[in-house]
Amino acid sequence: MQQLTPHLMFQDGRAEEALKFYVELFGGETILLLNYGEEAGELAGKVQIATIDIAGQQINMMDSSAVHEFDFTPSMSLFFRCESEEQLDHLYNGLMDGGNAMMPKSDYGFGPYAWLADRYGVSWQLSYNPNA
Incomplete structure (x- = not known):
């Protein structure tokens, strides 16, 4: 059982769109997807809780039921x-579609590396060290 799980909270109702994007791009799988019911009003059909698996790492995702002053x-x-x-090129190109590079893909002295925020605002660091 994985004890520490990253948890991504979306405020724009795009959690399901993001989870499908990540699962397809990384070749992962959706383990759990529960949506809010009709009783949730405007949130009906949005993600109450979801868990995806990417490279053996589970990540939880949800659409927030409250508006927050942070993202x-x-x-x-x-x-x-x-x-x-x-693989780094594939992931970089996919995540950069609508994203923003903070450190564009380059060799910064420790092999190819990139740091970017994807179209959802989630920050990713991608690294390949052929000597590791």
Whole structure:
């Protein structure tokens, strides 16, 4: 049982869109998807809780039932160790579609690396170290 699970809270109702995007891009799977029922009013059909698996790591996701004065921040990121530079390129190109590079893909002295925020505002670090 995984004891520590990243939890992504979406305020714009796009959690299900994001989880499908991540599962397809990373080749993961959806483990759990529960949607709010009709009694939730405007949230009906949105994600109450979902769990996806990417490379053996479970990530929880939800659409927030309350409006908050905060959103995703780059100070917290998901770090992904790629198995090849081709995988890094694939993930970088997919996540950059509507995203923003904070550190564009380059070799910063420790192998190909990139740090970006995707179209949902989630921060990702992608790294490939051929010597690791």
